[in-house]
Amino acid sequence: MSQYALLISPSSNRVYADASVALTRAELAVFDRAVLGGRLSDITETVLGGVRYVTFAADRLDERDVAYLANLSSIYVLFEVTGGLLRPVELRPLDRFDDDLLTIPKYPGKTNEQFTKLLLNVTLLGSAFAPEMLDRKIRVLDPLCGRGTTLNQALMYGYDAAGVDHDRTDFEAYSTYIQTWLKRKRVKHRAESGPVRRNRQVVARRLQVSLAADKESYRAGQTQLLDVVQADTVRSGEFFRPGTQDVLVADAPYGVQHGSRSAGRGLARSPLDLLAEAVPVWADLLRPGGALGISWNTNVARRSEAARILADAGLEVLDDGPYLEFGHRVDQAIVRDVLVARRN
Ligand SMILES: C[S@@+](CC[C@H](N)C(=O)[O-])C[C@H]1O[C@@H](n2cnc3c(N)ncnc32)[C@H](O)[C@@H]1O
Numbered sequence: 392m393s394q395y396a397l398l399i400s401p402s403s404n405r406v407y408a409d410a411s412v413a414l415t416r417a418e419l420a421v422f423d424r425a426v427l428g429g430r431l432s433d434i435t436e437t438v439l440g441g442v443r444y445v446t447f448a449a450d451r452l453d454e455r456d457v458a459y460l461a462n463l464s465s466i467y468v469l470f471e472v473t474g475g476l477l478r479p480v481e482l483r484p485l486d487r488f489d490d491d492l493l494t495i496p497k498y499p500g501k502t503n504e505q506f507t508k509l510l511l512n513v514t515l516l517g518s519a520f521a522p523e524m525l526d527r528k529i530r531v532l533d534p535l536c537g538r539g540t541t542l543n544q545a546l547m548y549g550y551d552a553a554g555v556d557h558d559r560t561d562f563e564a565y566s567t568y569i570q571t572w573l574k575r576k577r578v579k580h581r582a583e584s585g586p587v588r589r590n591r592q593v594v595a596r597r598l599q600v601s602l603a604a605d606k607e608s609y610r611a612g613q614t615q616l617l618d619v620v621q622a623d624t625v626r627s628g629e630f631f632r633p634g635t636q637d638v639l640v641a642d643a644p645y646g647v648q649h650g651s652r653s654a655g656r657g658l659a660r661s662p663l664d665l666l667a668e669a670v671p672v673w674a675d676l677l678r679p680g681g682a683l684g685i686s687w688n689t690n691v692a693r694r695s696e697a698a699r700i701l702a703d704a705g706l707e708v709l710d711d712g713p714y715l716e717f718g719h720r721v722d723q724a725i726v727r728d729v730l731v732a733r734r735n
Pocket residue numbers: 500501502503534535536537538539540541555556557558561622623624625642643644645649650651652653654665
């Protein structure tokens with residue numbers, strides 16, 4: 392048995408304060424269950440030299456095991472503990488681009504990037520495609536994408552990223568940001584943007600970009616697709632074909648700063664009305680084996696009610712083990728939780 396000690400990134404500590412250790416333990420347990428074959432044991436908090444670590448035991452982790460763990464949302468450094476000394480383990484995360492892709496955007500209502508990565512990870516790991524996360528271009532859709540934190544994380548992983556949001560300001564801000572960033576970083580890409588018309592009516596706006604992290608891949612047609620639509624999310628089925636997305640990831644409106652707007656109902660405090668209307672549409676977009684992960688504010692909607700909406704849409708809610716451990720306080724008004732459900 393080898394012992395490992397994981398140092399949590401200082402940014403995660405800033406974002407979650409006291410919850411970062413508990414969230415890291417839960418995320419680690421999800422990785423273990425999905426792709427490490429349940430080989431980790433004794434996942435716990437240990438103070439070494441006055442610093443908090445998440446420690447665990449495992450029979451020796453091989454290169455592929457470490458390649459998975461390198462993508463934990465909160466990981467800073469991983470050590471193997473040998474004879475009381477810490478030996479750094481080389482981490483090679485999936486990251487394709489400079490991390491300022493995720494850190495530059497700052498705006499009220501942004502879902503912080505560590506949490507966004509956690510939500511994407513635990514959703515993907517809850518799907519049947521978990522073992523493929525290092526090997527192929529996963530298709531990610533955020534049907535409440537705001538200004539694109541999930542989309543940027545998906546691109547960072549080398550995946551295809553699609554998004555829907557009804558807010559025109561968010562859509563335009565994201566379009567401008569991503570195109571400026573791609574140009575400034577000299578990332579090879581081709582962008583098309585404009586209104587979507589049906590029967591001569593503008594029914595949405597859409598940005599589609601194909602891009603590649605390096606010129607050779609671009610030339611070889613090995614591109615990533617970014618596809619963002621400005622429309623009500625309950626109309627997502629008009630823009631994406633059924634059964635085409637590997638994972639859907641959404642941070643629902645908190646009922647505090649951003650309201651949730653469902654058709655004809657104006658601003659509502661609870662996101663449940665929006666979820667009840669949208670989840671059946673979203674579930675239809677998932678490939679069999681795909682998963683939907685949502686986060687929301689439990690102060691305005693109970694977990695059991697959100698879970699019922701997912702189950703009523705025919706999804707299998709992953710409501711056990713580490714999937715029950717993601718609740719955490721964000722601020723005075725928000726206690727956030729996560730639900731992941733799978734389309735079988
Ligand atoms: C918590 S925010 C998500 C923020 C996003 N993750 C980010 O980091 O920018 C929720 C988003 O849901 C969007 N939204 C609410 N109701 C919607 C609806 N019916 N259709 C589409 N988008 C909606 C809001 O415009 C908002 O951008």
